[in-house]
Amino acid sequence: MKPSDVGHRLSKIVGCQVSWDSHVRDCYSVDASSYLIKPQVVTFPRNESDVIKIIKFARRYRIPVTPRGGGTGLVGSALGKGIILDMRLLGKIKLGANHVKVESGVSKGRLDKILKKQGRFIGTDPSIGPFCTIGGMIGTNAGGIHSLKYGSMIDNLVQVRMVNSAGVVIEFPGKNKFNATITKMHSKNDMHFPKVSKNSCGYRIDVISSKKDLYKLIAGSEGTLGIITSAKIRTYELPKNVLLCIIHYKTLSEAVIDVPDIIKSRPSAVEIVDSNIIKHIKISVPKSGCLLFVEFDTNIQSNRKQIHKITSGRIIKTESDTEKIKKLWNFRNSALAYSLRSITKNETMPTLIEDAVVPVRRLPLLLKLLDMISKKYGLRMIIYGHVGNGNLHIRPILKQKDLRLIKNIAHEFFSGVIGIGGSITGEHGDGLAR
Numbered sequence: 214m215k216p217s218d219v220g221h222r223l224s225k226i227v228g229c230q231v232s233w234d235s236h237v238r239d240c241y242s243v244d245a246s247s248y249l250i251k252p253q254v255v256t257f258p259r260n261e262s263d264v265i266k267i268i269k270f271a272r273r274y275r276i277p278v279t280p281r282g283g284g285t286g287l288v289g290s291a292l293g294k295g296i297i298l299d300m301r302l303l304g305k306i307k308l309g310a311n312h313v314k315v316e317s318g319v320s321k322g323r324l325d326k327i328l329k330k331q332g333r334f335i336g337t338d339p340s341i342g343p344f345c346t347i348g349g350m351i352g353t354n355a356g357g358i359h360s361l362k363y364g365s366m367i368d369n370l371v372q373v374r375m376v377n378s379a380g381v382v383i384e385f386p387g388k389n390k391f392n393a394t395i396t397k398m399h400s401k402n403d404m405h406f407p408k409v410s411k412n413s414c415g416y417r418i419d420v421i422s423s424k425k426d427l428y429k430l431i432a433g434s435e436g437t438l439g440i441i442t443s444a445k446i447r448t449y450e451l452p453k454n455v456l457l458c459i460i461h462y463k464t465l466s467e468a469v470i471d472v473p474d475i476i477k478s479r480p481s482a483v484e485i486v487d488s489n490i491i492k493h494i495k496i497s498v499p500k501s502g503c504l505l506f507v508e509f510d511t512n513i514q515s516n517r518k519q520i521h522k523i524t525s526g527r528i529i530k531t532e533s534d535t536e537k538i539k540k541l542w543n544f545r546n547s548a549l550a551y552s553l554r555s556i557t558k559n560e561t562m563p564t565l566i567e568d569a570v571v572p573v574r575r576l577p578l579l580l581k582l583l584d585m586i587s588k589k590y591g592l593r594m595i596i597y598g599h600v601g602n603g604n605l606h607i608r609p610i611l612k613q614k615d616l617r618l619i620k621n622i623a624h625e626f627f628s629g630v631i632g633i634g635g636s637i638t639g640e641h642g643d644g645l646a647r
């Protein structure tokens with residue numbers, strides 16, 4: 214069917230806006246990844262009932278559907294050739310004492326503002342900041358700087374409501390057929406999962422210990438199990454005091470060796486940026502080596518005293534003013550933008566291998582693997598990320614766009630990561646990239 218035929222037929226069935234205009238479809242043919250897929254139509258459901266009608270229509274005509282939130286995903290998982298559901302009009306928020314019920318189109322930025330008035334926050338905070346939506350964050354099982362202490366979406370999800378591929382509303386936890394199917398899969402004991410602190414690869418069957426937590430499977434399912442319409446998410450009390458320490462190391466290897474000891478003191482974040490990123494940071498720091506950003510939001514006084522004892526690096530800044538800390542975090546949050554600025558006109562940065570996670574004690578092995586691959590293929594690498602979780606965003610820079618070469622590098626890298634007990638994606642998901 215032509216886009217206009219799909220659009221005309223669909224708009225007769227649903228009350229919401231449906232667009233098959235070529236410019237609109239162009240806008241939705243990209244997200245924050247490097248892929249381009251033009252959809253047939255774009256829909257803007259206003260509520261669950263619109264979602265059900267769209268799904269039933271798509272099922273009848275066998276058209277693929279792809280839900281989309283803020284389109285900030287890095288792996289192309291919000292792109293599709295059929296019907297796109299832009300979920301951002303589903304925007305209701307209901308506050309509870311220790312949780313919040315949100316419709317899936319609510320942006321993180323809007324939710325943060327509302328929760329702040331209540332003195333609370335949600336623990337997951339992707340570096341993109343306010344632009345991503347709750348549906349997208351559940352879809353990718355997003356993490357962020359504070360996942361070290363507060364977990365990824367999977368750890369904070371209490372309930373989910375979604376529309377499945379038959380157009381039926383399912384609530385989790387609850388009794389339904391879906392549960393039975395997954396229980397069967399789960400009972401097979403020949404599955405092996407990496408023992409990492411966060412993981413967005415495949416379906417997270419590993420976190421399911423009983424029927425009650427089957428709903429966790431929705432986190433990281435990237436829209437493949439259903440369209441999330443709302444969710445109940447845990448919230449936390451905003452910390453009263455925060456301390457941020459910036460520590461300089463001469464090499465990445467020296468820094469990662471200290472990380473297991475640093476995380477024993479229960480920091481709220483431990484992040485790393487390499488010299489490629491440091492170059493862009495507008496505070497007085499050594500421009501070579503790497504920096505650890507270590508944040509504490511409890512036991513501030515004792516951690517301020519102890520931090521010297523648990524690091525072999527040089528503490529170059531300690532900050533406890535909340536506004537100044539926010540500005541310092543902006544440098545870390547801009548790491549992807551700085552990486553893009555670091556590449557020259559003739560270089561290319563494939564987005565395939567950028568999100569590996571390994572057990573923290575095995576970080577030295579991950580660095581060795583990267584060193585070996587860099588030497589073998591003559592690559593430059595940019596490295597930053599959530600080192601406290603063992604999750605590094607690794608950006609290899611190639612001199613030319615050679616797809617075969619990229620595939621070879623990815624294959625070697627993925628095998629190496631799995632070999633050292635890791636996962637190929639800690640928080641961004643699989644998407645088209647993986």
Ligand SMILES: Cc1cc2nc3c(=O)[nH]c(=O)nc-3n(C[C@H](O)[C@H](O)[C@H](O)COP(=O)(O)OP(=O)(O)OC[C@H]3O[C@@H](n4cnc5c(N)ncnc54)[C@H](O)[C@@H]3O)c2cc1C
Pocket residue numbers: 244245279280281282283284285286287290291300317318338339340341344345346347348349350351352353354355356357358434435436437439440441442549550640641
């Ligand atoms: C500069 C930058 C920094 C980033 N930093 C981080 C970071 O620190 N941590 C991190 O985890 N991620 C990070 N990301 C990736 C991205 O922001 C997250 O993956 C985010 O959770 C995506 O949310 P979104 O609303 O934009 O989702 P989209 O990109 O729109 O969609 C993501 C996936 O979720 C699915 N989806 C969306 N809505 C629904 C729904 N209602 N029901 C079912 N499935 C749905 C989509 O189909 C897709 O598979 C970063 C991205 C950028 C560009």
